[in-house]
Amino acid sequence: MQTIKQRFQVEYNYAVFFTQHLFDTQNPLLKDFFQAYTEQGFQRKALVIVDEGFEQTQPDLKSNIRAYFAQNAAHIQLAAEIISVPGGEACKNDPSQFDKLVEAVDVFGIDRHSFVIGIGGGAVLDLVGYAAAVSHRGIKLIRIPTTVLAQNDSGVGVKNSINFHGKKNFLGTFAPPVAVFNDLTFLRTLDDRDWRGGLAEAVKVALIKDQAFFEWIEEHATALAARDEEAMAYLIHRCAEMHTDHIAGGDPFEFGSSRPLDFGHWAAHKLEFLTNFEVRHGEAVAIGIALDCVYAHKIGMLAESDLHRIIDVLTKVGFELYHSKLAENDKINLRNGLQEFREHLGGRLTIMLLEKIGKGVEVHELDADIIAQSVDYLESSKIIPA
Amino acid sequence: MQTIKQRFQVEYNYAVFFTQHLFDTQNPLLKDFFQAYTEQGFQRKALVIVDEGFEQTQPDLKSNIRAYFAQNAAHIQLAAEIISVPGGEACKNDPSQFDKLVEAVDVFGIDRHSFVIGIGGGAVLDLVGYAAAVSHRGIKLIRIPTTVLAQNDSGVGVKNSINFHGKKNFLGTFAPPVAVFNDLTFLRTLDDRDWRGGLAEAVKVALIKDQAFFEWIEEHATALAARDEEAMAYLIHRCAEMHTDHIAGGDPFEFGSSRPLDFGHWAAHKLEFLTNFEVRHGEAVAIGIALDCVYAHKIGMLAESDLHRIIDVLTKVGFELYHSKLAENDKINLRNGLQEFREHLGGRLTIMLLEKIGKGVEVHELDADIIAQSVDYLESSKIIPA
Known part of the structure; x- marks a missing residue:
């Protein structure tokens, strides 16, 4: 038949x-x-x-x-x-x-x-x-x-x-x-933490897709932190537009394995879990972005000036970019987080890193030692929001 | 915005x-x-x-x-x-x-x-x-x-x-x-009941969509009842083909409200429930088809000769076309079943009836008295499978 x-x-x-x-x-x-x-x-x-x-x-x-x-x-x-x-x-x-x-x-x-x-x-x-x-x-x-x-x-x-x-x-x-x-x-x-929370996803999508939008966020970082509604209205509209475009233009129901919008998310998921969700999603994503950007810089992928601009804008809108749980257990937790993310993706790791502001690139491996060094970098920077 | x-x-x-x-x-x-x-x-x-x-x-x-x-x-x-x-x-x-x-x-x-x-x-x-x-x-x-x-x-x-x-x-x-x-x-x-069960859906899809396939089932009814594997292989392939064609050609995820493949199913669902699933799905569908065909004949939609052919083929492959639960409670159960089906469809009833063998037509109302008369017809016919 x-x-x-x-x-x-x-x-x-x-x-x-x-x-x-x-x-x-x-x-x-x-x-x-x-x-x-x-x-x-x-x-x-x-x-x-x-x-x-x-x-x-x-x-x-x-x-x-x-x-x-x-x-x-x-x-x-x-x-x-x-x-x-x-x-x-x-x-x-x-x-x-x-x-x-x-x-x-x-x-x-x-x-x-x-x-x-x-x-x-x-x-x-x-x-x-x-x-x-x-x-x-x-x-x-x-x-x-x-x-x-x-x-x-x-x-x-x-x-x-x-x-x-x-x-x-x-x-x-x-x-x-x-x-x-x-x-x-x-x-x-919203309280200030939740007002701020959504800004991490805006920075994320700007970083991987739209340099001009990142520059807009840089210019309006102070206004956004000060709860300027007009700025927020624009930011939300632009993010929603990029998010829906991404869905329509790609693989809406994720039959494949590429997930660029997960930029900064592998460490964020683990951190949320490690802190029993005391660190909220947006806060964790801000740290995850910072961590992966330091990593990209350390492997020679991302220029130092770009890294500083990214850390600056995240700090300016009010995010703390280090959490003690990142270093706990000699950073084994974070290595486990990477392993869990690999399993979640079905055995082959795909991580979005940044080549420059506005342009992401997918890699299939992260080095545990360099992740640990990146955590140290964030800790030693002791970046405290304005 | x-x-x-x-x-x-x-x-x-x-x-x-x-x-x-x-x-x-x-x-x-x-x-x-x-x-x-x-x-x-x-x-x-x-x-x-x-x-x-x-x-x-x-x-x-x-x-x-x-x-x-x-x-x-x-x-x-x-x-x-x-x-x-x-x-x-x-x-x-x-x-x-x-x-x-x-x-x-x-x-x-x-x-x-x-x-x-x-x-x-x-x-x-x-x-x-x-x-x-x-x-x-x-x-x-x-x-x-x-x-x-x-x-x-x-x-x-x-x-x-x-x-x-x-x-x-x-x-x-x-x-x-x-x-x-x-x-x-x-x-x-499979036991004989389950071997037979799937034939009801074959008769159903032939009746609403394909006269030639109905005639093939008529010709092979005795062989199918006698568990002829070659005949069954053809029947399954043809049904699967019509079923997948129907899905691809129409509204695969049923965003609209037309459900022609539910022909014979409103009464079948109720009968399965009333008998606590002792009447199996295919057996219930055979009765549901017979009931709706008698109904279509009674309202002058379906020719008597077509009705007899349909009842003949269902009986020949081994289905009983009456169950005492249909008449219970002065047929109130069945009226409730129709009401439940209406609710299930979102308030507007759409029932597939038969105009002739191979051609279904949707109606938006059924008359409770004529349903009751159709039940009486099936009971009085006392059609016992060969």
Whole structure:
């Protein structure tokens, strides 16, 4: 019998909208979105899930959401309950949070023509996205990221995940949202650490892809550190644009093994884990970038002047570039981290290093001794943010 | 800030191979497949998961698998353990089976460049496919279906699932395999009910899409009932071809609401549930097809001669076309089943009915009284298989 060769393509479309005061009843953006989906014979529903951390900073959030949906009931029906989940990595570690969301999908009759709307930081959006992606084989997902990191990076991408037995992102899917709404005013509630956190991913993507954007960040580093909203709005838009371009232009669901956006991430993942997530993702990425840039300089790949500019800009926006856990156990922890990253990639290590500002290059090996020297360099530099 | 419009396509390719004695060390098919994947620097692994029901009929299965992989260790490394899971719907109802598979992925270091191989009936392949799809955001899946139903229908498709709190297929994804291997000799172990089960999906797809294939089934009904392997091989190949064509030609991941392959399935799903899965899927689909064809005849859509041919062929291959649960509670159960199917589809009912043999047509309403009359028709016909 002849072999059957199956081949097909699946197309994905979504928009990333930028707005302020999304749930103000005068703001037509979300209403217009649902109106465009209105179809005779369907009563589309929406299940809203909110990050408790964000909710606490916005006491009127749920009542604003109810008022907004009440006004637009002709297009979309809000589920009776707005669900809250704990913010941060905790929600991804606790299987009962996932179960709670799937149960809500069932109880409120959310079907494949309805929407799940996640409002919160990256961890909550990961959890909500995963629950939506696997319920009924995929419910339409709307992301409303409330942190810089989520608005400029994970929230506009195509991944979701939860942890399994403490293994980060062990369960997940590639499942693009149907829309992302970035509300600048939501960032006002962030503490300084989370405001800053997302800047590391901006520096990262600028370094590997866009020298001009890096220079823009250099020029606006002080303004960004001082919480200038206009500068932040531009930075988020440019990052989101580069992130979505990267996804569309490459290998959206990562069937291959190249992962350039993981620049600075191998050490960052290990550091987050070693500090039990006390070092937040953006902070860890800033250190990871610095470490790999020192490494690239030490092997003669990156010019010293470039290294200094990179360390300068990371310091100026407020990151500390050394953590004692990096040196612990005679740096064995970090070597293990590299080994884990190699396993995570399937046996062949691929690490993005920097040739110059704006241009990354992939290597397949890192030398443990030079990593250790790079840690020493960061320690001895004792770079303290301004 | 300007809205970012994201748009990309993801391409999927996979082959459905037809063979006999797949794990015979003389059979190069599987070896050639892994060889084509061999890439410098990667040690690809395979985690094999076997349906206990199938394993019991093939005492040498695991040792044959070990011998086959041992011979081809240059291309693929078999995980130390071959996992067994209970067959049938039970494995989809028990969350600990899913956990067991994800743990095995972790313990045996199965990464995104490695393979998960499921061997078994449709339920086991659904479970294995789901566990593979969500582990590390998707491990390469190979399906080796061991029933007619899985070889000609679900096993060559793009879906996977488990049940959640007793809700059938509540959790799942769309995730195409990287290959399907249909081994004709595996079907010898089936009892007559499971041999027959897959024929219902063949009749279904012929009725809605291909009159010539229906006529072929009519001609070979007696041979198929008598377990003629040559006839079965042709039937499976033709069904698999139509099923994969349907997926590629339409809406592979079902973003829309049309689901023509659900012909005969609304009543079938309810009947399986009402009988606690004592009526198997294929048997339920045969009854579902008969019921909807009687209905189509009663509303003047389907000619009586066509109805008789359909009932004849289903009876000839050995299906009973009535079950007492259909009439229970004054047929309220079946009305509820229709309502549940409507909810499952998102509020607007879409049911495929038959205009004539080879041509389906979608309707958006069914009349409860005429459904009840159709049940009476099937009961009074008292059609007992030859």
